[in-house]
Amino acid sequence: MAFRKEPPFTHGKAGKTAIVLVNLGTPDAPTTKAVRSYLKQFLSDPRVVEIPRALWWLILHGVILPFRSSKSAHKYASIWSNEGSPLKVHTSKQAILLRGYLGQRGHQVQVAYAMRYGSPSIPEVLEQLKADGCERILVLPAYPQYSATTTASIYDAVFAHYAQVRNVPELRFIKHYHDHEAYIQALKESVLAYWAMHGTPDKLIMSFHGVPKRTLLLGDPYHCECQKTARLLAQQLGLGPEQYQLTFQSRFGKAEWLQPYTAPTLQKLAKQGVGRVDVMCPGFTSDCLETLEEIAIEAKQDFLRAGGKEFHFIACLNQAPAWIAGMASLAEEHLIGWPTTESEREELKQQAEASRQQAMRLGASQ
Ligand SMILES: C=CC1=C(C)c2cc3[nH]c(cc4nc(cc5[nH]c(cc1n2)c(C)c5CCC(=O)O)C(CCC(=O)O)=C4C)c(C)c3C=C
Ligand SMILES: [Fe+2]
Numbered sequence: 177m178a179f180r181k182e183p184p185f186t187h188g189k190a191g192k193t194a195i196v197l198v199n200l201g202t203p204d205a206p207t208t209k210a211v212r213s214y215l216k217q218f219l220s221d222p223r224v225v226e227i228p229r230a231l232w233w234l235i236l237h238g239v240i241l242p243f244r245s246s247k248s249a250h251k252y253a254s255i256w257s258n259e260g261s262p263l264k265v266h267t268s269k270q271a272i273l274l275r276g277y278l279g280q281r282g283h284q285v286q287v288a289y290a291m292r293y294g295s296p297s298i299p300e301v302l303e304q305l306k307a308d309g310c311e312r313i314l315v316l317p318a319y320p321q322y323s324a325t326t327t328a329s330i331y332d333a334v335f336a337h338y339a340q341v342r343n344v345p346e347l348r349f350i351k352h353y354h355d356h357e358a359y360i361q362a363l364k365e366s367v368l369a370y371w372a373m374h375g376t377p378d379k380l381i382m383s384f385h386g387v388p389k390r391t392l393l394l395g396d397p398y399h400c401e402c403q404k405t406a407r408l409l410a411q412q413l414g415l416g417p418e419q420y421q422l423t424f425q426s427r428f429g430k431a432e433w434l435q436p437y438t439a440p441t442l443q444k445l446a447k448q449g450v451g452r453v454d455v456m457c458p459g460f461t462s463d464c465l466e467t468l469e470e471i472a473i474e475a476k477q478d479f480l481r482a483g484g485k486e487f488h489f490i491a492c493l494n495q496a497p498a499w500i501a502g503m504a505s506l507a508e509e510h511l512i513g514w515p516t517t518e519s520e521r522e523e524l525k526q527q528a529e530a531s532r533q534q535a536m537r538l539g540a541s542q
C-alpha cells in the first residue's frame with residue numbers, strides 16, 4: 177500500500193486539539209434499504225459477531241439481512257423524530273454542548289462526533305479534523321462500560337484509518353468510565369429528578385445492552401463493569417438489594433447472552449405482584465432504538481400484559497446538564513498535558529523558549 181501525499185499541517189492552524197465523541201451509529205433513514213446497509217456494516221464487524229467468517233457471511237446474507245431489515249425499519253420508524261434518528265440527534269447535541277461547556281472553562285478544543293457504523297464515519301471525521309489542523313485527538317466513546325464488541329471496535333476503526341495516513345496526530349483514548357464519579361452522579365441526578373416528579377417505584381431496573389455470554393468467558397470485562405455501575409448507582413441512591421435489579425436486554429441470535437434478560441425478568445416481577453417498575457438504561461448515554469422501542473414500548477407491554485400496574489421509563493442522560501459537565505470532567509482528565517487553555521499555551525511557549533536558551537548556552541560553552 178502506498179501512502180498518499182499529504183499537505184503539511186499549516187502554520188497558524190497547527191497545534192489544535194480535538195475531542196471526538198464516538199457512538200455506535202444508526203441508519204440514515206427508517207427504511208428497509210437504509211437499515212439493511214447499516215446492519216450489513218455493523219454485523220460484518222468481526223468484533224461484534226465472533227463466529228467463523230464464511231459461516232457468518234452465509235447467515236448474515238442469507239437470513240439476517242433479508243428478514244431483519246424491514247422488521248427493524250418499522251421499529252426505527254416508530255421512534256424516528258423530526259430531527260432524525262434519536263441516537264444521532266442526541267450525540268450531535270452532546271458534542272455541541274460539550275464544546276460550549278469546555279469553552280466556558282477556557283479550553284480551546286474542537287469537539288466532533290462520529291459513528292462507528294454509518295455516518296458521519298470515523299475516517300470522514302478524522303480527515304476533517306486533520307484538514308482543520310488538529311494535531312491532538314482525544315477519542316471519547318459513548319459507552320461507559322468497556323466491551324471489545326463496542327469500545328475496541330472504535331479503536332480498530334481509528335487505527336485502521338491512521339494506518340493509511342503519513343502524518344498521524346497524537347492520540348488518546350478513553351477506555352471506560354463505568355465507575356467515574358461524574359457519570360454516576362449524572363445518573364443519580366436523572367433518577368432523583370424523575371422520582372421527584374413521578375414518585376418512587378417498587379423496583380428500579382437497570383437494563384444494560386447484553387453481549388454473548390461467551391465473550392465474558394473469553395475475558396471481556398463488560399459484565400463486571402455493568403455490575404459495578406449498578407452497585408455504585410444503587411449505593412448513591414441509597415437502595416437496598418431488594419429495591420433494584422440489573423438486567424441485560426437486546427439479545428440477538430440463538431446463543432446464550434448475559435443473564436438475567438430484561439423482558440422475562442419484568443414478566444416474572446409482574447407475576448410476583450411487583451406493581452410499579454422504573455426502568456433505566458445506564459449503559460446507553462443517548463436514547464436510541466434499544467431504549468425507546470425495546471424498553472419504553474415493548475418491555476412496557478410485556479410488563480403490563482403480565483399483570484404489572486405501572487411501568488416508567490427513565491430517559492438516558494442525553495443532554496442532561498450534569499452529563500455535559502460529566503463528559504467535560506472526563507475529557508479534562510484526559511487532556512492533561514495537552515495545551516488547551518491560553519495560560520497553558522503561554523506557559524508552554526515560555527518553557528520552550530527557556531529550553532532553547534539553555535540549549536544555546538550549553539552549545540556555546542562546549
Ligand atoms: C450482534 C450482536 C450485537 C452485540 C454484541 C451488540 C453489542 C452492543 N450494542 C450496543 C449498543 C447498541 N446496539 C444497538 C442496536 C443493535 N445492536 C445489535 C446487535 C449487537 N449489539 C443490533 C442487531 C442492533 C440493531 C437494531 C436491530 O435491528 O434490532 C443500538 C441502537 C442503535 C440505534 O440506531 O438506535 C445501540 C446504542 C452496546 C452498548 C453493546 C455492547 C456492550
Ligand atoms: Fe447492540
Ligand SMILES: [Fe+2]
Nearest residue numbers: 426465466470
Ligand atoms: Fe433491540
